[in-house]
Amino acid sequence: MNISTDIGVWVGALFAIAIYSILYKDNLAYSVVESIFIGATTGHAIVVGVQTFKSTAWTPLVGGKLLFVVPLIFGALLYTRYFPSVSWLNRWPLALMMGTSAGVAMRGAIESQVVAQVSATFVNLLDINKFLIFLGTVLSLTYFFLTFQIKGKASLLPKIGRYFMMAAFGAAFGNTVMGRISAAIGRFQFIFVKWLGLGS
Amino acid sequence: MTFFEKVQNLDKRVFYLLMALAIAIPTIRPIGLPVTITSPVKKTFDFVESLPSGSVVVIGFDYEPGDEIELSPQAKALFVQLARKKIKVVTISSFPVGPMFAEECLKVLKDAGYQYGVDYVNLGYYAGGESTLAAFAKNPASIFSKDWHGNDVASMPIMKEITGMKDFAMAMTLNDGPTGGTGTHEWVRQSVMAYGTPFIIGCTGVLAANNMPYLDSGQVKGVLSGLRAAAEYEQLVGKLGDATRGMDAQSIGHVLIVAFVLLGNLGMLASRRRRSAGGEKK
Amino acid sequence: MHLAKRTIPVAIAFVCGIIQVVDYFFKIESVNTWAQEIRSWVSIVAIFALGLGAVNVLRVHLKKVRQAPSESLNSILLLITFLVTISIGLTAGQSSKPYKFIFDYIIVPTGSAIFSLLAFYIGTAAYRAFRAKNAEAAILLVTGCIVMLGKVPLGEKIIPFAPKWTTWIMEVLNVGGQRGVMIAGAIGFVAVSLRIIIGLERRTYGVD
Numbered sequence: 301m302n303i304s305t306d307i308g309v310w311v312g313a314l315f316a317i318a319i320y321s322i323l324y325k326d327n328l329a330y331s332v333v334e335s336i337f338i339g340a341t342t343g344h345a346i347v348v349g350v351q352t353f354k355s356t357a358w359t360p361l362v363g364g365k366l367l368f369v370v371p372l373i374f375g376a377l378l379y380t381r382y383f384p385s386v387s388w389l390n391r392w393p394l395a396l397m398m399g400t401s402a403g404v405a406m407r408g409a410i411e412s413q414v415v416a417q418v419s420a421t422f423v424n425l426l427d428i429n430k431f432l433i434f435l436g437t438v439l440s441l442t443y444f445f446l447t448f449q450i451k452g453k454a455s456l457l458p459k460i461g462r463y464f465m466m467a468a469f470g471a472a473f474g475n476t477v478m479g480r481i482s483a484a485i486g487r488f489q490f491i492f493v494k495w496l497g498l499g500s
Numbered sequence: 501m502t503f504f505e506k507v508q509n510l511d512k513r514v515f516y517l518l519m520a521l522a523i524a525i526p527t528i529r530p531i532g533l534p535v536t537i538t539s540p541v542k543k544t545f546d547f548v549e550s551l552p553s554g555s556v557v558v559i560g561f562d563y564e565p566g567d568e569i570e571l572s573p574q575a576k577a578l579f580v581q582l583a584r585k586k587i588k589v590v591t592i593s594s595f596p597v598g599p600m601f602a603e604e605c606l607k608v609l610k611d612a613g614y615q616y617g618v619d620y621v622n623l624g625y626y627a628g629g630e631s632t633l634a635a636f637a638k639n640p641a642s643i644f645s646k647d648w649h650g651n652d653v654a655s656m657p658i659m660k661e662i663t664g665m666k667d668f669a670m671a672m673t674l675n676d677g678p679t680g681g682t683g684t685h686e687w688v689r690q691s692v693m694a695y696g697t698p699f700i701i702g703c704t705g706v707l708a709a710n711n712m713p714y715l716d717s718g719q720v721k722g723v724l725s726g727l728r729a730a731a732e733y734e735q736l737v738g739k740l741g742d743a744t745r746g747m748d749a750q751s752i753g754h755v756l757i758v759a760f761v762l763l764g765n766l767g768m769l770a771s772r773r774r775r776s777a778g779g780e781k782k
Numbered sequence: 783m784h785l786a787k788r789t790i791p792v793a794i795a796f797v798c799g800i801i802q803v804v805d806y807f808f809k810i811e812s813v814n815t816w817a818q819e820i821r822s823w824v825s826i827v828a829i830f831a832l833g834l835g836a837v838n839v840l841r842v843h844l845k846k847v848r849q850a851p852s853e854s855l856n857s858i859l860l861l862i863t864f865l866v867t868i869s870i871g872l873t874a875g876q877s878s879k880p881y882k883f884i885f886d887y888i889i890v891p892t893g894s895a896i897f898s899l900l901a902f903y904i905g906t907a908a909y910r911a912f913r914a915k916n917a918e919a920a921i922l923l924v925t926g927c928i929v930m931l932g933k934v935p936l937g938e939k940i941i942p943f944a945p946k947w948t949t950w951i952m953e954v955l956n957v958g959g960q961r962g963v964m965i966a967g968a969i970g971f972v973a974v975s976l977r978i979i980i981g982l983e984r985r986t987y988g989v990d
Contacts, residue, residue: 308883312891319895323516323902331856337892339860340884342836343867347881348596348625349832350872355624355646357826363645371823375830382837391791393827394987397628398978399795400824403802404631406975408689412719413968416693417961420717429954433716436958437965444966461962463921468959470922471951472709473912474929475725476904479570479705481523481753482727483898485746486569488520488527490891499528515909516902523901533935538949565890566897596832597893600876600885628821628828634802635821642822649877694806705933712952713961728933751936753901758927758937760909765923768913 302497313495316487436464504767505774515760522756526748535747540715541732544700544722548581548670555669556588556661560633560682561598561605567676567704568601573730573743574702575605575674580737583612587669588658589620592636592644594681599624599648617647617656624648629678630686637665637690665695670721674702684711692719700724791989792981799979840864863888925951 304310315336318329361368374393381390421437424430439461442450450458492498551557559578563571582589589609591602602622609620623644626632636643640662644653653659661667671691675684684701691697698721701711705726714720724733727750730743798820804810805817843857851858870880914920931937932948977983984990 308887312887315888315892316895319892319899320520322899324513332859333892334896335856335860336863336888337896338839339863340867340888341893342839343864343871344885344889345596345832346836346868347871347876348599349627349829351648351650351876352625352627353826353829354650355644356626356822356829359645367819368823368826371826374823375827378827378830378834379837381834388787388988391787391988392794393830395791395794395989396798396820397631397824397827397831398987399798400631400802400820401629402795402975402978403799404634404821405686405689406799406972406979407803407806408693409685409968409972409975412689412693413685413964413971416717416719417713417965420713421961429950432954433958433961436955437961440959440962441966443962462918464955464959465963466918466921466959467925467951467955468709468963470925471929471956472706473922473926474933474948475705475708477705477754477757477908477926477930478726478728478750478933479567480898480901480904481750481757482570482705482746483566483894484519484523484753484901485527485727485749486742487891487895487898488523488749489569489742489746492524492527499530512906515906519902519905533939535935536938536945538945539953564897565893568890568894597885597889603877626825627832628825631821632825632828635818635825638818638821642818643825650875709952709956710960710964712957713964716953716957716961726933747935751934754930754934755936755940757905757908758930760905761912761923761927764909764912765914768915 304495304497309490309495313491316491320487436461436468440464502770502774504763504770507763508767508771518756519753522752523749526752527746530745531748531751533748533751535728535731535735535744537732537736538729540712540723540725541729541736543715544724545581545733545736547698547700547721548578548587549585551585551587551669553586554588556590556658556667557582557670557672558590558592558665558668559602560671560673560675560687561591561593561602562595562673562681562683563601563676563704564595564597564680569742569746570704570726570730571674571676571702572601572605573727573741574724574733575601576608576741577730577733577737577739577743578672578702579605579608580612580739581733583609583614584737586619588661589614590623590640590658590662590668591621592623593625594629594633596625598681603648617651618658621653621656621658622648623653629682630690633682633686633690634694637694639664665691665697668697670700671697672700672702675707676704677707684714688714688719702729788984788989791987792984795987796979796981799975803979836864925955 315333318333321327322330357368357372374396377389378393380386421434425434439457443458443461443465591606593599593602599622606620606622614620624647626636626643632643640659641654647653665671671687673684673687677683678686684703684707688699692699700722701720702724703711708725711723715723724730727743727746731747734740734744801813801817801820804813843860846857847854867884870878870884874881912923914923928944929948929951931941932944937944974983978986
């Protein structure tokens with residue numbers, strides 16, 4: 301056992317242990333570390349925000365890109381929400397962001413998530429796996445068909461579609477477990493290997 | 501009351517303890533079980549291998565601390581391969597913490613003799629998600645006039661070769677989801693669909709399943725998902741690291757969860773049987 | 783006031799959205815230039831939005847400290863850490879040793895420890911809630927367990943066919959199911975986007 305002499309490693313390990321203490325029961329150590337974390341993370345967002353502001357807005361503006369005055373004013377308007385008499389002004393920058401984001405996202409979504417996916421579904425249907433993908437896609441889609449209720453024997457189609465989706469969600473669950481355990485592995489490696497000097 | 505029913509009433513902290521042991525013991529005493537290479541990872545590796553030497557790629561560090569263990573090892577293993585092929589790297593990030601992770605992973609390139617500003621650059625954070633990524637894709641200079649270190653981007657040799665997304669030989673995102681940053685769907689829309697730039701996804705295990713349709717449709721050239729993919733990539737590039745070390749704990753953790761699921765279901769069956777037996781008696 | 787409070791925001795959303803759509807499908811130089819300009823504007827406005835979160839956190843905790851200073855240890859610590867992080871970040875820079883200390887030994891370990899609590903919760907959830915109560919739940923459970931085992935080397939030792947089946951589940955069953963969800967979701971997403979652009983979904987930017 302070769303315990304780390306790095307003060308930072310000690311802080312990181314003790315903070316992680318304080319977080320894990322919530323698994324036993326709620327306690328002061330957990331809430332203290334949680335508060336410190338929120339303070340540091342919020343501070344970090346501001347530091348990065350200032351740096352990004354310099355890079356994206358300020359440098360081009362002082363370099364002659366005067367049109368950037370518009371987003372600067374719109375950005376400042378976001379803070380009118382804290383002044384009830386003029387809070388409606390924050391609708392303008394929100395409308396700018398929402399309208400642009402909707403336009404940008406919408407234009408590519410049809411091509412990439414609808415057209416390209418449909419094209420890929422109707423390929424090589426004599427191959428059993430490709431046929432199953434085709435079947436899964438079409439039947440899953442029938443589940444979302446809400447214009448009228450599918451009745452009688454045809455109601456079997458959305459039911460099988462639901463089975464396909466359940467298989468997909470099961471796969472997603474299996475992968476989710478992998479992700480969550482990985483996160484703990486990272487911390488345990490830090491505590492046992494980096495801090496306590498145990499193992500590899 | 502049967503054994504399975506008794507187990508159902510156990511304090512949840514017993515399960516927490518078992519889980520902690522399942523991860524801690526293999527972390528301290530690794531078993532070294534071999535990891536086999538899966539097809540999505542091999543496809544990704546082969547695609548990167550096919551890139552021309554000297555070309556430039558863009559990589560998005562779109563993740564937060566909770567997913568660092570899954571995605572940073574992917575990035576480091578990939579950088580080993582990129583360094584061998586002398587491929588230049590531009591990094592951007594849609595999370596405020598992303599540039600710091602990028603900086604850490606880019607040490608692999610620095611150690612391989614890469615020169616900052618010439619062979620690689622960390623452009624830093626951008627706010628605004630997909631809209632800003634679209635602006636970057638059209639003209640990177642419109643978003644980044646300075647890099648993460650505050651250097652002038654226009655004067656960097658690496659950026660002189662780049663006028664937009666179309667000039668990158670490959671785009672990649674290391675992604676933990678769209679909440680607060682730019683997700684994989686957004687990247688596909690703004691790289692592959694808008695400019696035809698070959699794209700690969702490095703994602704957390706959580707996102708693996710819903711990105712597979714892109715691999716099947718050929719819109720993306722490869723998908724790396726979670727710590728497992730990172731461990732496989734480490735093997736492919738021949739440099740074992742954190743991911744490979746973590747696979748034993750991952751193994752025990754998964755088996756334990758499957759055991760929990762089985763135990764829970766056996767308990768349910770036992771209760772059902774008892775209830776139906778009780779009903780018959782009445 | 784109706785103009786400023788309702789009409790102008792709707793007009794802004796409409797113009798900004800339509801320009802982006804036209805920009806994608808047509809090569810009209812003035813539209814292409816303005817579309818790019820507006821996207822750059824969004825990136826700047828979004829930086830200001832970062833500060834909103836900080837202002838909210840500050841307001842809540844300053845209020846707590848003012849109201850009951852003796853019971854506000856957590857709020858005081860939060861505010862101190864916030865100010866220290868900003869001071870170091872803006873004066874010494876993010877590459878400085880003290881700032882890297884905050885990032886490497888406070889933000890990363892604590893953030894990932896908080897997130898990794900889910901590993902423990904998912905274990906008990908799997909035990910208590912993941913039950914094969916009907917056909918759908920059974921399919922979910924079986925595919926989930928096979929994928930869990932197929933993704934790790936030990937799973938392969940226990941059930942040798944698990945990795946092969948996992949690959950098949952991920953690349954066939956999963957693709958079929960996920961693709962249906964993806965297409966349906968994208969259609970819904972496009973419909974909502976369109977409603978935002980033409981002013982039918984005004985609540986997204988605060989107009990009733």
